[in-house]
Amino acid sequence: DTEVTQTPKHLVMGMTNKKSLKCEQHMGHRAMYWYKQKAKKPPELMFVYSYEKLSINESVPSRFSPECPNSSLLNLHLHALQPEDSALYLCASSPLGGDNLQPQHFGDGTRLSIL
Amino acid sequence: AQTVTQSQPEMSVQEAETVTLSCTYDTSESDYYLFWYKQPPSRQMILVIRQEAYKQQNATENRFSVNFQKAAKSFSLKISDSQLGDAAMYFCAYRSWAGTSGSRLTFGEGTQLTVNP
Numbered sequence: 001d002t003e004v005t006q007t008p009k010h011l012v013m014g015m016t017n018k019k020s021l022k023c024e025q026h027m028g029h030r031a032m033y034w035y036k037q038k039a040k041k042p043p044e045l046m047f048v049y050s051y052e053k054l055s056i057n058e059s060v061p062s063r064f065s066p067e068c069p070n071s072s073l074l075n076l077h078l079h080a081l082q083p084e085d086s087a088l089y090l091c092a093s094s095p096l097g098g099d100n101l102q103p104q105h106f107g108d109g110t111r112l113s114i115l
Numbered sequence: 116a117q118t119v120t121q122s123q124p125e126m127s128v129q130e131a132e133t134v135t136l137s138c139t140y141d142t143s144e145s146d147y148y149l150f151w152y153k154q155p156p157s158r159q160m161i162l163v164i165r166q167e168a169y170k171q172q173n174a175t176e177n178r179f180s181v182n183f184q185k186a187a188k189s190f191s192l193k194i195s196d197s198q199l200g201d202a203a204m205y206f207c208a209y210r211s212w213a214g215t216s217g218s219r220l221t222f223g224e225g226t227q228l229t230v231n232p
Contacts (some may be wrong), residue, residue, distance in 0.1 A: 031218065042206055042222035043160070056219065088158060094218055103150055104220060106160035 003027055004107035006091050012113045015081060021110045023074040023091030032074040033104065034066060035090040043090055049074060050096060078112075086114045117142045117209050121223035128197045129231050135182075136192045136226045138207030148210045149183070149190045150220070155203040163205070166190065194228075202230045 004025045013019050023032065031050050035043035048056035049068040063085075065077040074091055088111055092104040118141045128134035140149070151163040166174045166183050173181050178198075182191045194201055207223040 040204070040225070040227070042225055043220075045219060048219070090160065092160075103162045103165055104218065105162075106152075108157065108159045111158075 004091055004093055004105050006089075006107035006110050008110060009108065010111045010113075012115060013078070013081065014115050015083075017081075018077070018079045020078065021076040021089055021091075021112075023076075023093075023107055024072055025093040025105070026072055027093060027105065028071075028095075029093035029105070030071060030096045031094045032068060033092040033094075034074070034076050035092065036085075037088040037090055037109070039088075047076075081112075081114045083114050086112055088112070117144070117147075117211065117221045119207050119209050119221050119223035121205075121207055121226050123226045124224070125227045125229070127229040127231060128194070130197055130199060132197055133193060133195045134197055134228065136194075136205050136207075136228070138190045138192070138223055140188050140190065140207075140209050140221075142188070142209065142211070144211050146211075149181075150208040150210065151179070151181070151190075151192045152206045152208060153201075153203040154206065154225075155200075160206070164192065197230050199230050199232060202228055204228075 007022045034046040037043040045058050046060045047066045052068045063080050067075040088109045090109045091107045094104040095102045120139045147168045149166045152160045154160050164176045164179050178195045180193045204225045204227050206225045209221045210218050
């Protein structure tokens, strides 16, 4: 079973639509991440939240807007996306502090297609 | 900046045989962590094994083991008694000190492993 839950699993949207991706974890992790992954490529980091505050933004276009309403939930709001934004979007979480060997736990991802 | 290199885009192995996936990295840091993740077609990234740089002993998890050579900056993954379920894309990943800003993972380009029956 996946400990990081992402919804929806698939999303098809037009370039003028507004949609949101959701990620939830109940492991008590205080760091949460968004990654973008193209086919047969490694994940690319987009955003990192630490203690519900945005700590890393990898120069992501403003059409992607992250939000962390609480320690268990992470959203990614999408608006006016481009066809090249079609990809698998992965959410991950990890503990902060303590044992630094603790890995990131990934969700199953949302497959996003932009028409 | 750290870089991770996986020189084998594709590998194949016969079921029950052993295969080794290579990974090298470049860093100026002395304290860091290394991971192998697998990503089957189901898409989820699954942790396979992890290694702390300050530990000389190679990590082992059941059929999976690593050969960690810190001086050579090499971190290869050995899969013994390969099973059909091991077929996946394997990513080597580097992580420096986590601190309070979240832990940035640097991934290699991946190795697609095929297991032949």
